[in-house]
Amino acid sequence: MNLPIRHRPGSLLEHGLRWPEPVAAxxxxxxxxxxxxxxxxxLTSPLTEPVAWAPPxxxxxxxxxxxxxxxxxxxxREGVDVTVGEHEVxxxxxxxxxxxxxxxxxxxxxxxxxxxxxxxxxDVKSEDVTASLTDGVLTVTIPKAQPAKPRHIRIQD
Structure with missing residues (x-):
């Protein structure tokens, strides 16, 4: 039996759901x-494989x-693997x-x-991601890719 891994990307409100805050909470x-x-x-069932746990x-x-x-x-730090893709860490x-x-x-x-x-x-700049492990807390900094800024284009003659 496969069980889901606990994902904590953010609250339901951050995902754009338009429920009143008490309902979302x-x-x-x-x-x-x-x-x-x-x-x-x-974790206590002898019939299942241990599942991955999600750290806080x-x-x-x-x-x-x-x-x-x-x-x-x-x-x-050698026991931790950090992977960053286009839209996922x-x-x-x-x-x-x-x-x-x-x-x-x-x-x-x-x-x-x-x-x-x-x-x-x-989108993020995956080549500029940094990570540090201090006092048992892993901090990963993922820079955002800069969106194209509007600029005036001169029309050639």
Whole structure:
């Protein structure tokens, strides 16, 4: 059984849906709760393969760029893969489980493969993307491609 990866590209209002804000917020909460339920059900079922988990992340937009801040505590930069396409950013990797003695009584931190994806509404300069990992927070800066500015064209004789 395949379960969806939790995608958090932004709120429902940011996608252009014209619902009143309280209704959109209720749907947002419902989607989050269903995602957590499906994720917890899949991680405990012995019949399914472990699914990728989505690390907590924020996506901010400025006039010049998109900024993704993704929480990845305990992960080395060599274990993270950042891919940026025309309209998408993807952050993936794997957090290996630490070998500990004894029987685990409670698990609150996810392990295994992770993936975060977000759709970007405008073209970006993928060759100018930068990423840094500081204090367990991965910051990816994705510059926007500059749209063509209107200019006056002189008609030749």
């Amino acid at each position: 209720e749907f947002e909460e419902l989607f989050d709760r269903m995602s957590r339920f499906l994720q917890s059900a899949s 992340a924020d996506l901010h937009e400025t006039d010049e760029a998109y900024l993704v801040e993704c929480e990845l505590p305990g992960i080395r 993807s952050i993936s990797g794997e957090l290996k489980e630490c070998g500990r003695e004894g029987v685990p009584r409670h698990r609150g931190r996810p392990t295994g493969k992770f993936e975060y994806r977000a759709l970007l509404p405008v």
